[in-house]
Amino acid sequence: MNRRLTIAAALLIMAGCSAPPPPPPPAPPPGPKATLGQWGVDFTGMDRSVKPGDDFYMFVNGKWQKDAVIPADRSSTGSFQTLAILSEKRMKEIVAELEAKPVDKLSPEEKKLRDLYDGFTDTKAIEARGLEPVKADLAMIGKLKTLKDVARVMGSPRLAAGSIFGLGIGVDDKDSSKYSVNLTPEGLGLPDRDFYLLDEAGIVKVREAYKAYLGTMLSLTGAKDADARAAKVMALETGIAKLRWSLAQQRDPEKMYHPVAFKDLRKLAPAFPWDAFFSETEIPLNKGARVVIVGENSAVGPIAKLFAKTPVGVWRDYLTIHYLHSYAAVLPQKIDDADFAFYGTALAGRTAQTERATRGVRLLDRTLGEAFGKLYVAKYFPPEAKAKVEKLVSNLLKAYEADIKTLPWMSEATRQKALDKIHAFTPHLGYPDVWRDYAALEISRDDLVGNMKRASMFEWHHDVARLDQAVDRNEWHMTPPTVNAYYNPSFNSITFPAAILQPPFFDPNADDAVNYGAIGVVIGHEISHGFDDQGSKYNGAGNMENWWTDTDLTNFQARTKMLTDQYSAFEPLPGLHVRGDATLGENIADLAGLSISYKAYHIALGGQAAPVLDGFTGDQRFFMGLAQVWQSKFREGELRSRILSDVHSPAAFRVIGSTRNVDAWYEAFDVKPGDKYYLPPDQRVKLW
Template identity: 70%
Template structure:
């Protein structure tokens, strides 16, 4: 069977060539990290037919042998890169520790003090709860609902809140900042953790109730179990008011602008003036516009707030506060927090080592100061130049594809081309680094450092509220293994840490890089044209630019994709959700379709070489299958299905490739193969 499948691949290979024979493989150069040319051939399972399970075909042997470390919820390409990034951040810290104090820059001194303060576990244990005693006493002393609301709205305390409240970007005026309010208040990842009638979810709810009781007990509370039941009942009521994830994704539904005065009238049971009292936001006599998300949930939550006794709110705020500061408190708090959030939700059996957690803290607190050091040490200019060429070819492929789409009218096509031509890629690192001079760090005050960080970021946001939007600002740090599309900026951002092997390997075959980093770049660009991103025009404004007929056509195609993903069942009895994950599923399919075209453009009309029997097209698909290599703990997989807008990695592969005619040709996929789709059922967007 193995030999027959490989022969079939070779036959497809021959069938895909032009009249001229394929050129021989180029002479060996610097070795790729995986295999000789970028694919881990030993990690494949060629006993699996590509059409039966392409993810297993590409990653089956790897998956059988992969061991998830006890401090991780999953392992695979992304997690391995995160581990590498953490290792590199530790090297940077070692350099800072070895540097004489008088040679440290102010930012370097702050980074070192943050790190040393967090690593000093003996000092943290010795201080006990003293660093948080004043806040806990304040919570314990709350007597009125107005005081509760003021505590919730305090930007410096992180005690939990019924409402998310902050500064964003106005979706209908992408050059202006906005004040945003939406539903919040849940201690578990999503409303379904409170509402689903599922045995495993029910166990999670019981574990959460135990966590609440444990946190209350650590403060000396009596009757903690009974009080925990009341907090859980409160959060369950809050969960019922929350919108489903599919509706939270809807850009139109989540945009309900009103004045602050109108917000107060819409939800009068909540003391909004108390809530914003410490915010520093100039409300312009109540005429400040507020962008409200989950608008129908806001008044329901206000009613819940008004009828809930202050005593229950005190317990709720105490637990949320301790959850947010547990990592900087004595071990008993940290361990109790990890027991639920790390083990029950993530399946991890132990915490990451203290050094790893410390460098993550530096990245989350002073990410751009830390990232500047990361780039200088680990991201050479030539790496950025090669990625820029990839992006250029992928944008060119998009432009060519838009011009040839048969389902898009000329009127919509013109505006789609305008949007793609206005696209801005940010690669590697920002041009201007953030100024942290206003942020004070004390080696002996970890809780204070975290609170001052929150104050620093909040003050920065509020101070520029009525200034033009800084469109060069990054939303991720350079050591982050991730990427994003920013609708109001019409831009994609790829931090340095994701632009490394095996997602991007300068020594790998071009086809593999196109399948890996190219598909991810194509994915992010395509978010500008997914079911929500397509609602923003080339200037990043939430504004319909489609003809009614084109939108109906597009929606009909994407409904087919929803139906496909609804049918997948990663865990027994727990199906994936096609609607909440639709934007990401569209982007996966689009990114792969476009990167294949971009790879062909890069060949400049020349035939692709054959490497180890694999054609260029096949290697693009192999690179795509390998980039989403991942193995999950069941708890983590369940969390992702219920609360993540991304499909679990194996289904990002299985769900995308089966909609592409080129995949069927490349691997001779036939009717009867498990993932075969008849041509009329394949979703064609690009």
């Protein structure tokens, strides 16, 4: 979700970039130097032998791509990983400060952070305890006798033993003032159903490794005939995969919204013991009247039938394996290593496990995220950084408003609804205004597995307790140290944690063109999710409602179909193409975010011409900032997994696919017919 670039010769550097720009205004006097280069872009990563129109990603990042080395404990490297590593380093610095404090000087939250971290990193104690902390749970799973017993364990929020149905509390898609109980088929240990169903050579190899992993995990519990039993679990998960919806189908919120009163779940799927499944959830069922929003509804009945005909013994093995996977990181090394051997190495290609200290701070971020985030923000996110980002967001929203007002393909009726949505839009930047209270969460230095269970129940009780209360529209779903961002359609809001608001995404000392091409496009991307093929199904209040005229919707869908076809032609791995239908929402947001941020950049110029810096015009720096931000190199296994299970296109194609649809990019780099990624004007997709 972005970046910057520079050069020092003008025409020489821009091989294939044709005529020089008109006489430039004088460059401003040098100010504070940007983190990357003088003004926000690092020239050393470029490959100037590549024409921008042949591969703009490689023009900006080609040398970096060739030279970059993926760390042994990572499945990729690039902008996001660089910031993630920086965030982890900073979190470890915070932990070191906590460790140095006398116990009586720690606040209650700080003591919980330190105790959880110390318990996780005390591997000698973990080895000494062995499987004793999970012995009772494993014994209970091993003694399950009926399908009702199995369903009860699947529904238990305390156990995290795996389930064919996922259960959660969310915001009702059709009434954003209310929380809802949501139920969706799950049940797979591999990232997506296609890992079970496709015969591409790399996928087959992963499948074989997974089958071996299932046997290994069973054998670690002392199971006899582990491989034969693992084969039955594999066959069971393959059966579930055949019934699950595709990733593209799961993206459609209208199709995923199927409200059913709890008492009517028996009609939808009579073969499954729903009372047993809900028995430990503490969800008030209101005598069966509680509405459950069911996703993949046509798959629920068939999966229930598969459940009913599968022997309890197979389910015991299934639950045992998934239970051990859930707790692998806090169990003895033989369990942790076996889990990593598949999920880290066979699936993602990593050759080394991440060191325990880094995994420890990640655990704090997941478990006590806002308590940890509070310390992170105080140390690493100054108020002036937030103020500059707020100004940039303001300009982006102005650009969106101006764009909507002038769209030639949109009718006045739809236009007004779109403007209403922009006016109701809410940005959340850096950190929450109100922090979570962790007083009710018990953390013990010497009870690591218990900490995991109590943390899980703490979150579950937090959700269930407010089920019938007013929705908290200011709640965050990412922590401040997270290098990511998101759009929430129910709240019509974007959230940008502090950790992503730094170079190469955002640098207060960088050239405005680079910041708009980098964090501006990323912010524009998230705003644009409100107007992608699925986000556009929600109104300004966050309710799923069609606010389009039939003609406008037909026009919009015709344009997005062109985008689907463009991306489906990209082939990141031999025989594996980008899934244009599954990635459509992100591709729309990439293109719209780029288009809107470009307009916002020109709004920020206030009618003045941008200076030429090191031979690059403002527009060129803008697009280079975009390409630099998506610098990414993946291990083959990780790339394959993303192609099959991620709704985002691979990074290089996010740059190529969006820029080739923007007229200003052609003008900035003099891209001509005959260049590989040239699109004739009538084939360029124009949305927002």
